[in-house]
Amino acid sequence: MVGTVLRRLAVFVASLAVSTVVVFAFMVLLPGDPARVALGTDASDAAVDQLRHEFGLDRPLPVQYASWIGGLLTGRLGTSYVSGAQIGPQLADRLQVSLILVLASMVVAVVVAVPLGVWMAVRHRRPIGVVLSALAQLGVAVPAFLAGILLITIFAVRLGWLPANGWTPPAVDPVMFVRQLVLPALALGLVQGAVLTRYVRSAVLDVLREDYLRTARAKGLRPAQALWRHGLRNAAVPVVTVLGLQLATTLVGAVVVERVFVIPGLGSLLLDAVGNRDLLVVQDVVMVLVAAVLLVNLLVDVLYVVLDPRLRLGDA
């Protein structure tokens, strides 16, 4: 198992290294001069050259790349070309907000998908199972930002139960924090839950056909007991994989939902930076998101080995 984990870790480090080169190269390709963008078109060439020097843009590209990587590793991400503010603390604050949203939505997804998926699998030949499968299929087709708008229409506009948008830090007003978190978390979580439900159903259906479950039934266990004791751990292996992949998707998908609910997360920071052509912020935020996607994929790989003893034996 250790060998497998180390191999996965090596792939992760290599992928991360190549990703930094891709993101850096992408931003270097940019037509136009960040210093000129920051100072405006009326600025003199001398002022632009001065600012280019301050930004470090007059250095050779490998030096700029090394400096950026050093900053990423030490948390000193430089200053915004547009606002002049330190990017590191700003990014940390926004990341915290996005992580709260993403984790809350994953809780919603799991709470919806696991019981529903198991129930749909157990009753897959009955009308209710078919109806729920159709609903899950429909849920997969609804993008999270659309779900958000529909939820706002129902719970904020029609019923007036919850605020339509906004964000209050939990330390300032915990009640308002929860009230404002509910709709965006539901928007992201229900859509992911619909996808996950189909995988849970499929995984449990596979398990229900296994010989060991039939043996457990023959020993006198009731269907629910047999499924609980022997089936769910096996069904969990593919489900955890999908859940991990969904976590990575949700991190990026939250960008749009943050825009719908006016949440000051990483997505809003990224979109504002794109709008202002604040390229260093774009570069840093994209890198953080790509690193998060790669990290989640690594964790899924490792968890997969931990959950499935067959992979551990194969490794030995």
Added chain:
Amino acid sequence: MSDLTAPGGPAPDLAGDRSYPGTLLVGCALTGVVVLLALVSFVWTPYDPGLIDGLHRLQGPSGEHLLGTDKFGRDELSRIMVGARTTVFVGVVAVGLSVLVGVPLGILGAMGPRWLGELVGRLGDLVLAFPALLLAIMLSAVYGGSTLTAMIAIGIAGIPTFARVTRSGALGVLRSDYVLAARSCGLSAPAIAVRHVLPNVSSLIIVQASVAFAMAILAEAALSFLGLGTPPDVPSWGRMLQESQELLFVAPRLAWVPGAAIALAVLGFNLLGDGLRDRLDPRLKERR
């Protein structure tokens, strides 16, 4: 959506099988409606989709305007029809790009030396770390948001999946006796790829294309919603949804119409993919 399995031999002969899964029929119907709306919009729409009519702003559905009008008095049905054209166009170009690059890469990965297969796989992993939305935002930062950048980003993001599906299918075909026979007859590798591998993995590619089309619709809608896709003067479902958001308290109907169009189109292509998969491998039907 289950993963596609590699075929162990030639594509199944569907000519004798007269049964069609319900998912396939519903999927065909829904995608057919989207494509039909898009095609009809080239020759006819009830009104000019860009025509501003201050006297008929925010009108509900009526005989005159079947789906009502928006805040500028523009006809919603006409905009939905032209939006379908945008959706289909973006989907075709993006999925086309994924297929044109991903399928040859997959076949190369299967037929080439082992290191090439590994390289294709690792490159695919790298691209997968950049989801379509992130790629599109990066492209927008460099080149500005447009339909073209959206299509390129969605297309590039889809390449690894097509490469994987094709490689997995091609590896199965390459193990078959008829490929062995072709090799022993002296057929070159490119000829085997074109005459034997490609036709036998085409069904897998078609199924994947249907699912990728649904993803392209979602990605395009999200990008247009963020203002990074289709420009404001071209009707698109995502942008219509974005414009409706400020009027949710006044006219929520403006969100429901493009929202339903997006959901039904995605549902249609997903069902089409599932239905085709059921037809090609009925064993999978029970598992989903």
